[in-house]
Amino acid sequence: MQSKLFPRTRKQAPKDAESINHQLLVRAGFIDQLMAGSWTLLPLGWRVVTKINKIIREEMDAIGGQEMLMPLLHPKQIWNETGRWDTADEVMYKLKDIHDKEYALSFTHEEIVMDLLRKNIKSYTDLPVSVYHFSTKFRNELRAKSGILRGREFMMKDLYSAHTSEEDLMDYYEKVKVAYKKIFTRLGFDFKVAKASGGVFTDKFTHEFQVFSEAGEDTIYWKDGEDEAINEEVFEGNKDDYHSAKSIEVGNIFPLGTMYAEKMGMLFADKDGSKKPVWFGSYGIGPTRVMGTLVEVSHDDKGIVWFPQVAPFDVHLLSIRSNEKTRETYEKLQNAGLDVLFDDRDVNAGEKFSDADLIGIPVRLVVSEKTGDKIEYKERNGDKIEMLTLEEVIQRLHES
Numbered sequence: 001m002q003s004k005l006f007p008r009t010r011k012q013a014p015k016d017a018e019s020i021n022h023q024l025l026v027r028a029g030f031i032d033q034l035m036a037g038s039w040t041l042l043p044l045g046w047r048v049v050t051k052i053n054k055i056i057r058e059e060m061d062a063i064g065g066q067e068m069l070m071p072l073l074h075p076k077q078i079w080n081e082t083g084r085w086d087t088a089d090e091v092m093y094k095l096k097d098i099h100d101k102e103y104a105l106s107f108t109h110e111e112i113v114m115d116l117l118r119k120n121i122k123s124y125t126d127l128p129v130s131v132y133h134f135s136t137k138f139r140n141e142l143r144a145k146s147g148i149l150r151g152r153e154f155m156m157k158d159l160y161s162a163h164t165s166e167e168d169l170m171d172y173y174e175k176v177k178v179a180y181k182k183i184f185t186r187l188g189f190d191f192k193v194a195k196a197s198g199g200v201f202t203d204k205f206t207h208e209f210q211v212f213s214e215a216g217e218d219t220i221y222w223k224d225g226e227d228e229a230i231n232e233e234v235f236e237g238n239k240d241d242y243h244s245a246k247s248i249e250v251g252n253i254f255p256l257g258t259m260y261a262e263k264m265g266m267l268f269a270d271k272d273g274s275k276k277p278v279w280f281g282s283y284g285i286g287p288t289r290v291m292g293t294l295v296e297v298s299h300d301d302k303g304i305v306w307f308p309q310v311a312p313f314d315v316h317l318l319s320i321r322s323n324e325k326t327r328e329t330y331e332k333l334q335n336a337g338l339d340v341l342f343d344d345r346d347v348n349a350g351e352k353f354s355d356a357d358l359i360g361i362p363v364r365l366v367v368s369e370k371t372g373d374k375i376e377y378k379e380r381n382g383d384k385i386e387m388l389t390l391e392e393v394i395q396r397l398h399e400s
């Protein structure tokens with residue numbers, strides 16, 4: 001027996017839900033709030049994040065990134081080595097065990113990667129290295145108000161690279177920039193790369209990937225014909241000469257340099273035998289923020305409109321009083337390699353249609369007493385309803 005989709009959809013958004021992504025993702029059953037900034041990714045939400053992560057993973061692997069998984073509970077001593085135990089005090093969650101030993105919950109992993117490198121990299125022949133992981137980050141965000149765009153506990157993909165020279169680091173930095181552009185294009189975003197500051201990470205400039213959206217907390221400025229924009233935080237030009245727009249930061253890349261290696265003693269033996277600090281970069285994307293951003297940029301008054309490449313399922317199959325016949329269709333669609341959400345609940349047709357619009361899967365199929373040998377086919381982002389055979393449906397879905 002197929003278990004029931006968990007949980008049910010909701011007619012009303014929670015009272016405190018100010019942002020669209022919060023309202024729609026909660027109502028449609030993608031996420032659930034435990035407390036401010038802390039979310040369960042429910043089965044539908046986890047499917048979307050898994051699809052986002054797959055796209056990110058493919059592009060990270062394509063530039064030589066090696067996936068691993070690092071711990072989230074970190075000893076104080078490692079964060080003292082760079083001084084960030086104190087300088088990043090505001091964002092870090094710190095705790096003590098019963099023996100008064102102090103720890104931090106990970107808000108990022110530069111220090112942990114640097115510790116890994118110094119234990120394992122001896123010579124220039126061991127470099128360059130590029131490693132990444134997907135894991136939870138904890139940050140004591142003051143304003144956790146924008147739904148899943150700003151969590152206190154959220155998912156991040158963070159890539160770290162180490163090099164023998166500044167030139168090699170900057171070459172790789174450009175490669176990551178290109179990979180990030182591919183990722184955000186594949187995700188369906190309208191975005192710009194923007195120059196920005198380094199926050200608690202570095203004194204140097206960094207690059208952010210900014211998706212156009214009124215829900216964004218950032219403002220970017222750019223000139224016609226220029227590829228890169230500038231974040232308002234570091235903007236010094238004359239605003240009249242530039243276009244500007246609100247945007248959501250979905251990714252950020254940092255050419256960190258040698259500071260971390262110097263402070264933590266990550267020295268390698270170069271060709272001439274001299275000891276040198278590694279050149280280090282870090283590169284982040286927030287998959288849970290990406291999911292919220294997708295909802296901000298693609299929805300209507302009925303609900304979410306997922307792009308096919310990130311939709312939780314390929315098709316939403318509704319059975320209207322003909323479960324037996326629809327089950328056959330369900331099995332055939334699955335055998336054709338499609339991900340099908342099957343709504344065979346004993347509720348009225350209107351409720352099934354409005355739930356399908358709310359959940360936002362790209363294609364809705366209806367099998368009912370009236371459809372005969374055919375299947376009713378409708379795309380979420382269009383109005384046209386067509387009657388197709390099963391073979392035609394499968395062909396359409398494989399083309400899209």
Ligand code: ATP
Nearest residue numbers: 141149150151154156249250251252284285286289
């Ligand atoms: P912001 O300026 O929005 O606070 P940040 O610059 O501190 O973000 P980074 O440290 O660059 O964030 O993190 C890399 C990526 O992780 C961001 O581009 C974003 O996609 C995601 N991210 C950062 N903070 C959060 C958060 N609180 N909730 C969800 N995703 C986040």
Ligand code: MG
Nearest residue numbers: 208249251252
């Ligand atoms: Mg950032």
